[in-house]
Amino acid sequence: MTDEQTTTHSADWYEQILDAMPDMVLVKGPKSRLLWANRTFREYYGLSNEELRQLIDGKHSDPDDTLQYVKDDHRVFQTGLNIDIPAEPITDANGTVRYMHTIKSPIHADGEVVRQVGVSRPVTDSALIAQTSKKRTESKxxxxxxxxxxxxxxxxxxxxxxxxxxxxxxxxxxxxxxxxxxxxxxxxxxxxxxxxxxxxxxxxxxxxxxxxxxxxxxxxxxxxxxxxxxxxxxxxxxxxxxxxxxxxxxxxxxxxxxVTQQHLAQKELLQANDELSQFNYHVSHDLVSPITSTRGLLSTIAEDIKDAEYEQLPEMIAMAEGQLLKLSNLVNDLMVLARADTATVNATELDLAAMIHEIGATQHLDNDPDSTNDVELHLEVKTLNSDKTRITQVMTNLLSNARKFRDESEAEPRISVRSFKQGFCTVVEVSDNGLGIDNDLSHDVFTIFTRGSAQHSGHGLGLYIVKKHIDRVGGQVQITNHRKPTTFSISLPDKPQ
The missing domain is CATH 3.30.450.20 (PAS domain)
Known part of the structure; x- marks a missing residue:
């Protein structure tokens, strides 16, 4: 074997050989992307190697012809076999269509097809050209x-x-x-x-x-x-x-x-069914429990009166009143919950500071003597455009919780309300230095019958009602800080939905 036969040639040497061929030679990568073509192909298409790289076909080509090229290329990559195409239409840079006999072959590396090489030369058989032209028209x-x-x-x-x-x-x-x-x-x-x-x-x-x-x-x-x-x-x-x-x-x-609306409707239906099951269980228990306790207390009171034993009567009467108050609060919460689900949204302008002072005055009358002036206001946005009844109920529940769940270790309770613009929404934040929300309940605190703290009694409807109201006006409510301060953040759209 001579030295010339054993010489390893450069890429340029092979390109010179391919450029000298009268046939069109091209190399493609995955998804029919052109990687290289010889001189005959470049002159036919009017493109340089830099211009053709990563193209699928020239701009002058018929899109339906390109569609067939792509399908054949895909077949080579999928099967790893040669394809012999007796005649296929190829359009030159001047828009002239000529029919070429093309063979496409896979190039393998590590057992996989990584590229393909195609070789095309003109067809001279007029009958074959006519037959292929007819099929081309039908395909188009x-x-x-x-x-x-x-x-x-x-x-x-x-x-x-x-x-x-x-x-x-x-x-x-x-x-x-x-x-x-x-x-x-x-x-x-x-x-x-x-x-x-x-x-x-x-x-x-x-x-x-x-x-x-x-x-x-x-x-x-x-x-x-x-x-x-x-x-x-x-x-x-x-x-x-x-x-x-x-x-x-x-x-x-x-x-x-x-199917977003259908999905959300299905999700809401499943959630409603789950809530209904919980509702039936909790309400039946919470309704029956105070009634049973009150009946027992009244029976004991009656016996003590009959026996002329009056010493424990005031305590038992107070206990009975407590059970009836518990029952009354539950009924009131259930009525509010019913309205939250069914009432329409009536948007109006609301004076946020006036609303908070009005809520404080109401809670002051309800035996909370320090409730009127204990809220710090930091209101960048003083007027809201939303449903007055719903927002009043929301703020009432949040401010009531802030007062109810006070931390006795604090020198004094602190409650603040802040408002500011954020995009097309107004954000209202209610913060307090109370007991806070238990970390393990933070994801469920807006769920029906979930209480934010195990240290206080309640029905677990307050925050659920808050979320119902905010959802109905198209807003969002979340806990942004769990304690010290505990912060509830409400985002209200400028235009209620």
């Missing part, structure tokens, strides 16, 4: 019919080729993406886009597309989507393969339904 008509159908669909529908490019979509699909991205998206902006690179992170469809390309029919599924601003949506996805005029799979069509 079939594909365009499907595109037209997709564009006209009232649902959110999108059509892909085997390289995951968007070939067509409906107006509703563009509107759906506009909602999910929180920015305007048009059909024109979507066409030709590589879905995986551009949109997969927002609305995952890759697994469905690839499954359909394998001839499978993936089951209908629901995908939870988190949009900008932490707004959750639920999208139902159904994907099916689409076939060209020859009957072979050429891509995927996905139909998407926004």
């Amino acid at each position: 008509e079939s594909t365009e019919s499907l595109r037209t159908l997709v564009r006209a669909m009232p649902s959110a529908v999108v059509m892909f080729d085997s390289a995951h490019r968007i070939l067509a979509c409906s107006e509703e699909f563009a509107r759906l993406l506009t909602t999910l991205l929180a920015q305007p998206i048009t059909i024109e902006e979507l066409l030709g886009q590589d879905y995986v690179n551009q949109l997969e992170a927002i609305l995952p469809l890759l697994s469905d597309i690839d499954a359909t390309m394998e001839g499978m029919q993936p089951p209908r599924r629901v995908e939870a989507i988190s949009s900008p601003g932490n707004v959750d949506s639920w999208i139902e996805i159904e994907s099916r393969p689409w076939h060209d005029a020859s009957g072979t799979i050429s891509g995927s069509v996905a139909v998407l339904y926004d």
Whole structure:
């Protein structure tokens, strides 16, 4: 063997050999991306190697022809076998269509197809050209019919080729993406886009597309989507393969339904059923318990009177009054809860400082002598636009809790209310230096019949009612600090829902 035969040649040497060939030679990577082409190909397409790199096809090419190239490329990568195409239309830089005999072959590395090489030369058989031209026309008509159908669909529908490019979509699909991205998206902006690179992170469809390309029919599924601003949506996805005029799979069509409202309604129904079960259990117990206790006390009182034993009567009467007061409070809470669920929202302008002073005066009359002037106000926003009855009930419950759950180790109780703007909302914070919320209850404190502290009695309806009212006006309520200070934060929209 001579030295020349054993010499390892450079990449430039091989490129010179390929550039000298009259056939068109090109190398593609995954998803039909062009990596390199010889001089004959570059001159035919009017592109340099730098210009063609990462393209799928030239701008002058017929999109339906490109669709067939992509499908053939996908087949090479999937099967790892050569493809011999007797005649395929290829458009040059001047828009002239010529028919080429093309062979596409896989390039393997570590047992996997990593690239493919294609070689094309002109076809001279006029009968073959005529036959291929006829099939091309039929295929274009079939594909365009499907595109037209997709564009006209009232649902959110999108059509892909085997390289995951968007070939067509409906107006509703563009509107759906506009909602999910929180920015305007048009059909024109979507066409030709590589879905995986551009949109997969927002609305995952890759697994469905690839499954359909394998001839499978993936089951209908629901995908939870988190949009900008932490707004959750639920999208139902159904994907099916689409076939060209020859009957072979050429891509995927996905139909998407926004089922957010149905999902939320189902979630609310399950929550309502759970709350109803808890409600029946707790209310039946809390109603019966004071009645039973009062009956027992009255029976004992009657016996003591009969026996002329009066010494313990005042204590037992006070105990009976306590049980009846407990029952009265429960009935009042249940009436408030019923109104929170059913009453309509009536928005009006509210003077926040006046409301807080009015609540303090009312609680002062209810045997809380220090309640009128013990609230510090830091109000950047002095007027709210919301439902007066609901917001008054919310503030009454929060201020009442702040006073009720005082920490006796503190020199004096401190309660403050702060308000400020945050975007299109007003935030109202109620803070106190009381006992706070038990850490293990922080996630459930707004749940029905949950008490924020095990050290105090109560029915566990107060904060549940607060959340009901805030939900009804389209706001949010949360605990931003559990103790020292305990802080409840309420976010109210400028326009109540």
